[in-house]
Amino acid sequence: SYVLTQPPSLSVAPGQTARISCGGDNIGSKSVHWYQQKPGQAPVVVIYYDSHRPSHIPERFSGSKSGNTATLIITGVEAGDEAGFYCQVWDTLTAHPVFGGGTKLTVL
Amino acid sequence: QVQLVQSGAEVKKPGASVKVSCRASGYTFTAYSMHWVRQAPGKSLEWMASINGGNHYTERAQSFQDRVTIMMDTSANTAQMELSDLRSEDTAVYYCARVNRNDDAPQFDYWGQGTLVTVSS
Numbered sequence: 142s143y144v145l146t147q148p149p150s151l152s153v154a155p156g157q158t159a160r161i162s163c164g165g166d167n168i169g170s171k172s173v174h175w176y177q178q179k180p181g182q183a184p185v186v187v188i189y190y191d192s193h194r195p196s197h198i199p200e201r202f203s204g205s206k207s208g209n210t211a212t213l214i215i216t217g218v219e220a221g222d223e224a225g226f227y228c229q230v231w232d233t234l235t236a237h238p239v240f241g242g243g244t245k246l247t248v249l
Numbered sequence: 250q251v252q253l254v255q256s257g258a259e260v261k262k263p264g265a266s267v268k269v270s271c272r273a274s275g276y277t278f279t280a281y282s283m284h285w286v287r288q289a290p291g292k293s294l295e296w297m298a299s300i301n302g303g304n305h306y307t308e309r310a311q312s313f314q315d316r317v318t319i320m321m322d323t324s325a326n327t328a329q330m331e332l333s334d335l336r337s338e339d340t341a342v343y344y345c346a347r348v349n350r351n352d353d354a355p356q357f358d359y360w361g362q363g364t365l366v367t368v369s370s
Contacts, residue, residue, distance in 0.1 A: 142311075174356040176294075183344055183360035184294065190356070227294055231354040237310060238284070238357075240294040 143232040145241035152247040159215040161244045163228030166209065171230040173211040175204060178225045178243075187226075188213060215246075223248045251275040253345050253361035260367045266333040269364045271345030273326045279303055282350040283328040284357065285319060289341040297343075300328060301350055335368045342366075 146164040153159040163173065173191050176184035188194055188204035191211065203214045215222055228241040256270040271283065284299040298309040298319045309317055318331045328345055343364045346357040 172354040176357070183363050184346075184357070185360070186356045186358055189358075195358075229294075229356070235311075237308065238296045240286075240296065243293045 142235065143230070143239045145228055145230065145239055147226075147228060147241040147244045149242065150245045150247065152249055153215075153218045154249045155218060155220060157218055159213075159218050159222070159246055161213040161215075161226050161246065163211045163213070163241050164209055165211075165230065165241075168209055168211055168230065169206060171233070173204065173206060174229045175213045176227045176229065177222075178227065179223075184227065218246075218248055220248050222246060251347075251359045253347065253359055255343075255345060255361040255364045258365040258367070260369065261335050263336055263368060263370055265335050265368075266331055267335060267366050268329055268331045269343050269345075269366070271328045271330075271361050273328070273347070276347075278321075278326040279323055280350070281347040283319075283321065284346050284348060285317075285330045286344045286346055286357070287341040288344070288363075289338070292341075294344075295341075298330065299348075303350060332366075335366075337368050340366065340368045 175188040177187045178184040187198050187202045191206050192204040201216045205212050225243045227243045232239050252274045254272045259267050261267050279302040282301050285297040297313050298317050300307045300319045300321050316333045321328045345361040348355040
């Protein structure tokens with residue numbers, strides 16, 4: 142089955158830029174969605190279709206994709222951004238959704 | 250506004266079954282598919298199954314093929330997931346989440362609040 146690989150953790154100082162990667166075979170041909178999950182809460186989509194941002198999500202959140210890696214970028218990181226982040230695509234072989242292992246973002 | 254409200258926490262013994270419901274409001278229930286995703290403590294999100302709101306066609310992940318049943322009551326705008334033969338490793342938070350069934354490779358745009366299922370003897 143299709144595998145998405147994320148770094149387990151990332152630490153960033155307030156005001157800096159966080160870049161969370163999501164690697165997968167031929168991910169360039171897939172649409173990538175990103176979810177933020179704060180402790181005790183359900184996931185919330187922050188980026189969909191690679192780089193689209195829901196209206197209620199701050200402009201500090203953006204997405205990009207290059208080669209076999211998709212990246213969630215958070216500029217001007219704030220303490221409130223501390224959360225788990227998950228990438229998600231659809232496996233073209235099974236037509237089932239697949240999630241990455243998740244990255245815990247810590248704001249120093 | 251769109252809301253997915255799930256049933257409350259459950260404690261079950263190994264070998265038992267559990268049913269989790271998800272009541273939807275604020276949108277046309279049949280225009281979307283409902284999916285079930287679980288998250289074990291400290292782990293990532295794991296997709297389990299889905300049901301098409303239009304034709305009630307279901308899909309299940311290979312790892313849950315024999316144990317999960319999902320259904321939909323369009324008159325009550327409610328989806329339900331039943332997991333049988335519970336094991337300790339099924340202890341997790343179970344989420345319902347909707348996707349637009351007419352989009353290609355869509356995102357999960359709304360999620361339920363989650364239902365904690367604890368399996369313990």
